[in-house]
Amino acid sequence: xxxxxxxxxxxxxxxxxxxxxxxxxxxxxxxxxxxxxxxxxxxxxxxxxxxxxxxxxxxxxxxxxxxx
Numbered sequence: 741x742x743x744x745x746x747x748x749x750x751x752x753x754x755x756x757x758x759x760x761x762x763x764x765x766x767x768x769x770x771x772x773x774x775x776x777x778x779x780x781x782x783x784x785x786x787x788x789x790x791x792x793x794x795x796x797x798x799x800x801x802x803x804x805x806x807x808x
Contacts, residue, residue: 742780749773 753770756762762770 742777746773746777750777 750770750773753762753766753773756766757770
């Protein structure tokens with residue numbers, strides 16, 4: 741799950757990378773955080789799309805059934 745702390749840490753590492761640079765450990769942490777973040781966003785979008793398509797499919801059959 742994406743937490744506020746996780747977002748804060750991603751932002752902190754991003755700004756630090758721009759100002760003074762990151763250690764190898766911080767670069768690795770940044771990579772892991774970004775991967776986890778992107779993975780969760782993709783899963784969230786997939787769930788939303790699955791729900792949309794399920795609804796659209798349901799409505800399509802419903803309308804078709806009534807001859808529209």
